[in-house]
Amino acid sequence: MSLDRTQLISIALNYWQSFKDYSQDPSPEDQRRFEVIKQKLQGHDRWLAFQKELKGELTEFDIGDYTGPGPCFCCVAYPRSSSRPQPDLRWVVVGCVSFLAPVYIVYGVQFDYSNSERIFKKLAFWPLPPEIQAAADTIARRIEATFAVTALPHELAELRVPLYVQFTEPPETTLFHALFLDSPENLP
Known part of the structure; x- marks a missing residue:
């Protein structure tokens, strides 16, 4: 099911406030969002199984779970280190499935590495760099097939x-x- 711009904005308005609230009490939007997150997290085993299958397809990547900071399931694919030196700039691929709407997104994050410190460099939604496009396509295909989003x-x-x-x-x-x-x- 594909949602249009108006429907997606309406969904977002249902779960987030359009004004800054300084009270300590959860707003009605917060309460609705917390309830959806609680319900969706009951399917976390399915998400972990998805990531396990993804590891079998993306053998040149380490797959990590990043579910928790937002209203979505989230995984990160890091290029696996090999015996050859890594470049100073490296891309990772992120796949997210929203808890609030039947949509997903795959995007890239580029990091600069100085000694052992990782420094954020660039975010890419579209177009993705060629070095991560194949991995992004695999993640997108698997998300669509598994979660019907x-x-x-x-x-x-x-x-x-x-x-x-x-x-x-x-x-x-x-x-x-x-x-x-x-x-x-x-x-x-």
């Missing part, structure tokens, strides 16, 4: 929404933040 179009992912999502505030907040993660570059 559709890809969130990149133009909608980057659509600005007037919502307060964790530490992201208007005018910076996008539909991506509301449906997936508020800090897509902040990975383990």
Whole structure:
């Protein structure tokens, strides 16, 4: 089932506030979001099984679970280190399935490595760099087959929404933040 722009914004408005709330009490939006997250996390075993199958297909990557910081299942594919030296700049692939809407997204994050320290360099929703496109396609294909969700179009992912999502505030907040993660570059 593919949702249009208006439907996706309506979903986001149901789970996030459009004003800054300084109270300590959960808002009705928070309560709805917490309930959905609680319900969806009951399917975490299915997500872990998905990642195990993904490891069999992406043998040149280490697959890690990053579910928890946002209203989505999230996995990260790191290129496996080999005996040859790694470049200073390295891409990882991230796949997320939203808890709030029947959509997913796959994106890339580039890191710079200085000694043993990893430093965020660049975020890419589209187009993805050629060195991670095949892995991103595999993750997308497996997500669609396993969870019966559709890809969130990149133009909608980057659509600005007037919502307060964790530490992201208007005018910076996008539909991506509301449906997936508020800090897509902040990975383990």
